[in-house]
Structures are given as C-alpha cells and as structure tokens.
Amino acid sequence: MIEDIDTARILMLDDDELATKTFKLLLSMRTSFDVVTFNSAEAALDFLKENEVDLVVSDFVMPDMNGIEFLTELKKIKPSVTSILLTGYADKENAIKAINEVGIYKYLEKPWNDDDLIMNIKNGVERSRLVETIKMQKEIERLRNDFIATLTHDLRTPLLAAIQTLEFFLDGTLGEISDKQKKFLSTMLGSNEDMLGLVNALLEVYKYEAGNYVLNKEHFDFVPLVNQSLQEITAIAQKKNINIVNNMPPSVIIYADKRELRRVVANFIGNAIVHTKDTIEVKISKENDIIKFSVKDNGEGISDEDAKKLFKRFSQGTSKKRSTGTGLGLYLSRQIIEAHGGEIGLDTKLNEGSEFYFKLGDIKND
Numbered sequence: 360m361i362e363d364i365d366t367a368r369i370l371m372l373d374d375d376e377l378a379t380k381t382f383k384l385l386l387s388m389r390t391s392f393d394v395v396t397f398n399s400a401e402a403a404l405d406f407l408k409e410n411e412v413d414l415v416v417s418d419f420v421m422p423d424m425n426g427i428e429f430l431t432e433l434k435k436i437k438p439s440v441t442s443i444l445l446t447g448y449a450d451k452e453n454a455i456k457a458i459n460e461v462g463i464y465k466y467l468e469k470p471w472n473d474d475d476l477i478m479n480i481k482n483g484v485e486r487s488r489l490v491e492t493i494k495m496q497k498e499i500e501r502l503r504n505d506f507i508a509t510l511t512h513d514l515r516t517p518l519l520a521a522i523q524t525l526e527f528f529l530d531g532t533l534g535e536i537s538d539k540q541k542k543f544l545s546t547m548l549g550s551n552e553d554m555l556g557l558v559n560a561l562l563e564v565y566k567y568e569a570g571n572y573v574l575n576k577e578h579f580d581f582v583p584l585v586n587q588s589l590q591e592i593t594a595i596a597q598k599k600n601i602n603i604v605n606n607m608p609p610s611v612i613i614y615a616d617k618r619e620l621r622r623v624v625a626n627f628i629g630n631a632i633v634h635t636k637d638t639i640e641v642k643i644s645k646e647n648d649i650i651k652f653s654v655k656d657n658g659e660g661i662s663d664e665d666a667k668k669l670f671k672r673f674s675q676g677t678s679k680k681r682s683t684g685t686g687l688g689l690y691l692s693r694q695i696i697e698a699h700g701g702e703i704g705l706d707t708k709l710n711e712g713s714e715f716y717f718k719l720g721d722i723k724n725d
C-alpha cells in the first residue's frame with residue numbers, strides 16, 4: 360500500500376503564465392497536492408536543487424530551455440522523480456523520443472484533458488513513492504549487511520584471543536592447574552570454539568548475501584577433493600561402523616572455485632555421517648557438460664516440510680532431530696553453488712535416507 364499520496368508536491372513548469380495559473384487552479388480544486396509553478400526553467404532547477412518534489416510536469420517548448428533539456432537536467436538532480444511532458448500535437452514524435460532518451464513517465468498533449476491530467480499525475484506520484492520505497496529498502500539491506508559483516512569480524516579477534524589463552528591454560532604453558540579447573544576451562548574452550556564456528560559461518564554467509572564475493576575459478580580435478588573430505592571422516596566412519604561406497608570415476612576436471620566447493624562437499628559428507636544408519640554413497644555422474652555430485656545416506660530421511668526449509672538460513676535441525684551445528688551449512692552451500700550458476704537439491708524419503716546433490720554446468724570453461 361502506498362501511504363497517503365495527498366501530501367505530494369508537484370512542480371509545474373511552463374513559460375506561459377496562463378498555463379501555470381490554470382494548472383494550479385485545477386489541482387487546487389481537484390486534489391490536495393501542494394503545487395509550485397515556474398515560468399522559467401532556470402528558476403525551476405534552482406528550486407529543485409533545494410527542495411523535494413514528487414512529480415514534475417513540464418512544457419515541451421520554452422524560450423530559455425526546451426522541455427527535454429530541462430528534464431535531462433532534472434534527472435541529474437533527482438534521478439528517481441517522475442516527470443510528465445506536455446506537448447503540442449506537432450511535437451509528438453520528439454516527445455516519444457524523450458520517453459526513451461530521458462526516461463519520462465508520460466507525455467500528454469496540449470491542451471490537456473483535465474481528467475486525464477489528474478489521473479496521470481496521481482499515478483505518477485504513486486510511481487515516485489514506489490521507486491523511493493524500493494531505493495530505501497535497498498539501502499537498508501546494504502546497511503544491515505555492512506553492519507553484520509563488521510560486527511562478525513570484530514567478534515572474531517577477541518574470540519580467537521580467548522581460545523588461544525584457554526589452550527595455553529589447558530596445555531600447562533601458563534602453569535599447573537587442577538583437574539577441576541581443567542574441566543571448567545575445557546567447557547569454556549568448547550563454547551568459545553562453537554561461537555567462533557558460528558561467527559565464521561555468519562561471515563561467509565554475509566559475504567555472499569552482500570554480493571561482494573569473487574569466485575576464484577580454476578581447472579582442477581574434483582575427485583581428489585572429494586576423497587580428501589572422505590579421508591577426514593574415516594576415523595568416525597570406522598568407529599560408527601559406516602560403510603563408504605565410492606562411485607566416482609578416477610578423475611573429473613572441472614572449472615570452479617576449489618576452496619568454496621570443498622565447503623559444500625565437506626558439508627554434504629559431514630551431514631551424511633551424522634545422519635546415516637550404516638552407509639554413505641558418494642557419486643559423480645556426467646551428462647553432456649553437466650556434472651552431478653551426490654552424497655547419499657540411508658538414515659532417517661527428511662520430511663517434505665523440513666526439506667523445503669533446509670537450504671534456508673539458520674534452518675537448524677529437522678522436526679525429528681536438533682543439530683548442534685550452525686544450521687548455516689546447507690544455506691551456504693546453496694549460495695556457493697548458485698554463485699557458480701549451478702543447482703543444489705535433495706531427494707529424500709522418510710526412514711529410507713537422503714541424497715543431497717549439486718549440478719554444475721560449464722565445467723570446462725568460464
């Protein structure tokens with residue numbers, strides 16, 4: 360809903376005094392808009408430099424500056440203001456050009472039709488408001504992202520210092536401590552590490568959300584990257600008696616950001632090891648120039664309702680189980696894959712298991 364447009368201010372420019380007077384009278388009778396009129400373009404521009412207006416109506420042919428020149432100047436001062444050009448019938452073609460070149464909202468023929476004029480002014484004012492609102496929302500979003508990026512960054516430094524200090528206490532560097540003290544300090548260390556994990560993840564997420572990320576793409580073999588991630592979980596897999604099925608070709612060269620993709624792979628595999636019953640299958644398939652990488656488990660599966668939320672921010676845990684992670688893993692994975700122009704998804708069935716996958720196209724070249 361556009362808020363009260365009755366309070367809008369309209370600026371009208373016409374070298375003909377009769378026209379400005381008629382305009383002002385008409386609007387005062389039919390609307391409650393605040394109307395300011397000018398008979399010279401220069402005076403109007405001076406006013407616009409100092410004052411806010413919601414809509415500008417301008418004559419096309421004037422002695423000191425023509426309407427298009429005037430509206431071009433106007434755009435420089437107030438880029439988002441809506442403008443209406445009044446033209447004689449003979450200038451129609453030029454007016455149409457102006458719509459494209461200067462980006463005016465409407466042109467109306469002179470002598471104008473009162474109802475038409477009022478209607479177009481009202482619509483134009485609404486348009487101005489809408490443009491303003493969108494601009495404001497974008498600015499708020501930008502400020503929010505800047506704020507969070509700064510905040511998370513500034514949180515890391517003291518956290519790292521605290522972790523380091525706690526480690527020094529625990530390893531005896533800072534002198535002997537009792538077992539009881541050790542227990543408390545270990546708990547503190549754990550909590551601090553969790554918090555650092557969250558801060559790091561937030562930092563990554565907002566890097567993508569703010570749009571200021573740069574992908575460092577290179578050609579590399581994707582298979583060893585996956586194998587490395589698998590290597591990292593072998594100890595846990597053995598302990599939990601989880602069988603890892605490797606269905607990958609010996610080598611798949613892709614063109615992508617290696618570091619970022621590693622995050623996605625590690626998250627898929629990390630999630631699978633937590634949720635599977637006794638098997639994890641890792642697969643790469645290739646069709647045309649699209650590769651599909653997937654990690655399949657035979658765990659509890661995910662309900663449709665939960666599945667919809669998983670790739671969103673802070674979607675932590677399903678209704679079945681709460682996670683101790685940040686809940687940002689899959690959200691970040693989605694950001695990374697989408698930044699690569701790829702697709703991320705999930706096939707799952709309750710009590711049977713889940714298969715998380717991503718597809719990347721254009722893997723040979725940029």
Ligand SMILES: Nc1ncnc2c1ncn2[C@@H]1O[C@H](COP(=O)(O)OP(=O)(O)OP(=O)(O)O)[C@@H](O)[C@H]1O
Pocket residue numbers: 560626630631634635656658659660661669674675676677680681682683684685686687688689690713
């Ligand atoms: N293979 C899976 N089977 C069942 N549920 C899963 C599976 N993978 C993820 N989930 C659910 O999706 C949630 C979100 O996963 P995501 O990776 O985004 O966050 P997380 O693992 O909780 O935290 P983080 O990845 O930051 O450590 C998990 O908490 C879990 O409930």
Ligand SMILES: [Mg+2]
Pocket residue numbers: 626629630684688689
């Ligand atoms: Mg995860």
